Amino acid sequence: METVVINLFMKNIFIGLLFFAGIYSFAQEAGKAGELLRNEASTTEMQSAKSNKGLDTRNNNSNNSGFRNPNNQNNRGRNPNYQWNQNYGYAEVFLRIPEMGYFTVELGDQAISNNSGKYRFFDLQSGRVPISIYDNGFLIYRTTLQLQNNNRLVLDFFTNNGLYLLDSYPVQSESYGFNDWNDVWNNPYGNLSGNWNNFGNVMDNNTFRQFFLMFDKEPFDDGKIAMINQQMSNSQFTSEQIRDLVKSINFDKNKIMLAKSMYKRCVDKNRYFLVSDAFDYESSKRELREFIAK
Incomplete structure (x- = not known):
């Protein structure tokens, strides 16, 4: 009887280890995908807290407010002469922070604060745009993004590892090219959960044949x-x-040069082993x- 109990106990431990190993193997590890963007925030800046968990950024000299119009820095007044037809260009940035916590992300003259881990910015000015990330009001990361007109940057941020640029996608006719919001971040890791047939810029079979x-x-x-x-x-391609x-x-x-260059434009990277048959x-x-x- 004692032997049976011991064997059952060891079996449960073994199953538990397999379970955690499986979770770890499918995790999206920091640095596994994307280009690391260097943190430009100084130690002094990162030791100063922002007021109201980062919601009120106007009185902090280290924030991005006034980026689009420097004359508005630290000025809470209203400008009645709204330039509704001024064209600053159009770009998007999708940032994910896959950690539990309350973060504030400032991008240009926009700011988003939440604990959902998803920060989606639209109507951004093209060109060099500063981005700052705050954890409960404390600046933890700052760098500059190079935004292109009619393009969307996709990034992941890890507190202990930094900000990674995963990919850049053209924005076409408001077609985002994925079913689930998570897919825009999962795709660079090869963990696409949606159906590629619904990707807005993937060639359908008829177009591909032509x-x-x-x-x-x-x-x-x-x-x-x-x-x-x-x-x-x-x-994009399958x-x-x-x-x-x-x-x-x-x-x-x-062939190998082409296969490498097309990898970033593949919507089902988890099936890229099929390409090996071409060699x-x-x-x-x-x-x-x-x-x-790699």
Whole structure:
């Protein structure tokens, strides 16, 4: 009887370890994806708290208020001459903080405070825009983003690791290219949960067939790659589509270059193993696997 109890106890421990190992293996680790943006906030700035948990930023000299109009710095007055038709450009920024806590994010002259971990900014001015992140009123990170007109930057912030630029997407006809809000952040990690068929800028099968017919008529790799690069500026692809395109390239060195460059435009990165079928040599398949694993 005692032996049975011990065996049952050990079995429960083993199952528990497998469960936690599974959770860890699917976690989106800080630094696993994206480009780290350096923290430009000084130690002195990070030791000063903002008033009202960051909701009132006008009286703090280290915030971004007045960014769009420097004359409004620390001025709570109202301007009756509203410039409704002034064009500052249009850009979007989606920032996620996957941690429990109350954060305030200032981006240009906009600010969002919540504990949901999702911060979505619209109608942003293109160009260099400062971003500041506060934890319960204390500045913890500041850097500058380079925003492009009609583009959306997607970022993840980790308190202990920093701010990571995951990707940039064109904004077209208010089509966001995902079903679930989380997908815009999950996709760079290869954890897309939605259905890629509903992505606004992914080629449907009919359009892809038309494109492939024109693409396949190009006799040389340079011409084919040029066509793909042009199409990648406003389209995304599935793994199967990328496989077919790469397979039509003549030389393996060009195939591997194309497969690497198209990875960032793939909507189902978890199926990118299909692209390996396009290569003739095992060394090229291995090189692609190593590239994806980085």
